[in-house]
Amino acid sequence: MTPRYLIGGVFGIQAFCAVFFVYDILGPFIGLRSDPIPWQVREAIEIGAALGLILGLLMGGLMTRRAFHGRREAEERLRRASGAFLDLLQERFAEWELTPAESDVALFAIKGMTTGEIASLRKTSEGTVKAQTNAIYRKAGVNGRSQLLSVFIEDLMRDDGAIRAAVSTGNGEAQSAPVPPSSSAA
Incomplete structure (x- = not known):
């Protein structure tokens, strides 16, 4: 039995028992039923209700535990990805x-700060920051911030573990070319 069918089965038992008990309580008041049901049937339904509640409690606990475990795994993957980006x-x-x-x-x-904000943080002039960003773009083989950021995004999205280096095509555009992973990256 798959978990999906198990969940559906437990839900069905609980729904049936809930409808039965509501009907059993309200039926005589609104004139739907006048004869009591046999005690054996009532006992069987009450046992089914108790089992449904117990199974629902167990499944709820397991699903909550699974959800917390999944959340911890996602947080750990995010932490590793953040560290990997900084290492990259x-x-x-x-x-x-x-x-x-x-x-x-x-x-x-890369964080998206303006030239003025960078100059203010570094306590230097905007001209110095512009000269430094131009040197960075030249050394990286890119034409601007968006291409600089795209180099890192491409590196993170690679499946084969190789690192992509930005290579200038000569017509003012940057193109990615694969570079074998370094031995220190392992």
């Missing part, structure tokens, strides 16, 4: 030979 950023920054200042500026740019 640092790996790429080292690969592109960015200076510490350029790495900071690149990280802020």
